[in-house]
Amino acid sequence: MASGNFDPGLVQRAQKGDEYSRNLLLRRLSKVFERYFKAKIGNQAVVDDLTQCALLRVHSGLPALKQPDKLKAFAMKAALFELHDYYRGRHSPKEKTYEPQMLPERRDSPDEWFGSKFDAERALGTLTPRARRILELREHGYKYKEIAEILDTTETAVKMQVKRAFEKMRSIFTD
Amino acid sequence: MDQSEILKKVLCEEALNAEEKQAHIENLEADPDLARSLAGWQRFRAYMRDRIPSPRDFVLYSLVFGGHAEDLSEEEAAEVNEKWGALDSVIESDPGYSEVAAQIERDRQDFLTCWELEDNRSTARVLPLRTFRMAAAIAVLAVSVITILLLLNQRDVTLQVATVDPGEYERVLLPDGSIAHLNGPATLRFDEQNFPRSVELTGVALFDIAHQPDQFSVQTEEAVARVLGTRFGVRSMNGLTQIVLESGRLEVASKIENPQSVLLVPGQMTSIAQGSAAPTPPVEVNIEDQMGWTGFIFFRETSLRKAAVLLSTSRNIRVDFDPSLINERVTGTFAPDVTAEEILDALALTLNAEVLREGETYRIVP
Numbered sequence: 208m209a210s211g212n213f214d215p216g217l218v219q220r221a222q223k224g225d226e227y228s229r230n231l232l233l234r235r236l237s238k239v240f241e242r243y244f245k246a247k248i249g250n251q252a253v254v255d256d257l258t259q260c261a262l263l264r265v266h267s268g269l270p271a272l273k274q275p276d277k278l279k280a281f282a283m284k285a286a287l288f289e290l291h292d293y294y295r296g297r298h299s300p301k302e303k304t305y306e307p308q309m310l311p312e313r314r315d316s317p318d319e320w321f322g323s324k325f326d327a328e329r330a331l332g333t334l335t336p337r338a339r340r341i342l343e344l345r346e347h348g349y350k351y352k353e354i355a356e357i358l359d360t361t362e363t364a365v366k367m368q369v370k371r372a373f374e375k376m377r378s379i380f381t382d
Numbered sequence: 383m384d385q386s387e388i389l390k391k392v393l394c395e396e397a398l399n400a401e402e403k404q405a406h407i408e409n410l411e412a413d414p415d416l417a418r419s420l421a422g423w424q425r426f427r428a429y430m431r432d433r434i435p436s437p438r439d440f441v442l443y444s445l446v447f448g449g450h451a452e453d454l455s456e457e458e459a460a461e462v463n464e465k466w467g468a469l470d471s472v473i474e475s476d477p478g479y480s481e482v483a484a485q486i487e488r489d490r491q492d493f494l495t496c497w498e499l500e501d502n503r504s505t506a507r508v509l510p511l512r513t514f515r516m517a518a519a520i521a522v523l524a525v526s527v528i529t530i531l532l533l534l535n536q537r538d539v540t541l542q543v544a545t546v547d548p549g550e551y552e553r554v555l556l557p558d559g560s561i562a563h564l565n566g567p568a569t570l571r572f573d574e575q576n577f578p579r580s581v582e583l584t585g586v587a588l589f590d591i592a593h594q595p596d597q598f599s600v601q602t603e604e605a606v607a608r609v610l611g612t613r614f615g616v617r618s619m620n621g622l623t624q625i626v627l628e629s630g631r632l633e634v635a636s637k638i639e640n641p642q643s644v645l646l647v648p649g650q651m652t653s654i655a656q657g658s659a660a661p662t663p664p665v666e667v668n669i670e671d672q673m674g675w676t677g678f679i680f681f682r683e684t685s686l687r688k689a690a691v692l693l694s695t696s697r698n699i700r701v702d703f704d705p706s707l708i709n710e711r712v713t714g715t716f717a718p719d720v721t722a723e724e725i726l727d728a729l730a731l732t733l734n735a736e737v738l739r740e741g742e743t744y745r746i747v748p
Contacts, residue, residue, distance in 0.1 A: 212500060231724075235500065238500050239493075281455075283453065283490060291437035327429040331426075331430075343476055344478040347434060351394060370386075370389065373389075376423065377415070377419045380419040381422075
């Protein structure tokens, strides 16, 4: 549907290579992205990064957008992809929980402890449904504080569940 | 040092200080089983991470699952369709999925809200363009609903206070759909929960009043203005209130007992000093020049020459135009947060013209 700042005519002109229209469109989209990421993340440096990345997605995908009136959905997906990439990426542990180089054996990776004998499914089976939800949400990139909000509990309780999950798995890992 | 607490921190990926780190290393050296368990934990977490679909797949799947398949392009829909079985089985066995899907739905809604706010921030109403002798007309009505900074008064939870610093601009959406454009310094007070269509103002504001059967009133120290549906500017400073009406009808009265009132028609101004019994008789004013203090730019059948000057002055840029456009006239209203580029774009659209940038100068050409 035609709309104020993002009418399909402007999108079509931008798609046809009209530089002024493209710049205007991206400028307007950048305001939407910035407002959105600011509301979701807050940190200005991250907001700037995500805004740029989302704009890049739009910029590179715009020529292939078949229906100019679907710009809103197109931009929404660009924003959601960036947001969830960010969530997932921020979880990449900067500091490993296990630091092999600090141990006398100096093993290079957890694989060398277990080889092919590692039974992940058995470990998974030790988790309570709640602990599993917590760990899965964590792998989706949510912070423990956010997980606590999602599950309507406290951050301390969530972390305690994580520790309990580990304690239950220890016998499997040391078999 | 509490080893259990350190272990919890390690498991939850919290940073350790130097002392805790040393204690942790010593603990690992003394307890090979713990070291092995932590290695297993790390591998288990990696296993869980690998099971989860990519963020892109997950977002697309969640959009379809949430009933928004229309948001996907044909290619994306085909992609999801192809992976549906695999995605479905992973997600079915993932108890955390429903929470993440709900979060994605909230993320989607939040984006759409941001989109609407920006899309409606400046909506162009283009009037018919005849020949170069006829007036080109454009109205950009700034009727945006934006995130507003409202400070909650702790003593009365329903009283909202919006304060804008000097030089700043804020658009405040009122409970009845009316909008107050505050051009700082300004303070606006109103009861949010039991909104009686009445606000108190100190400073400068432009009001877009939603038309409703009940009157809307703006009170300053000196005056009270009552309207049905209209747009008008109020400047209340140093014991004097000036009111200029842009559209609609407006009654202005003193705040003293048994006040006398005046009725304004569009393009008229009145003022009232503290303690005065009556407002000054309405006088005709030029909206373009007399409402500049609201922070808005008003073009009313304005020649392009004057429009260029007003825009240049207001936005601190240089604007020029091709001599062939000398007889063109424009009409429109631009809020303080509409950028120069956006205004130029609106003008160009109406005039069927283009905007070129030549160094520091914007030039409108046919």
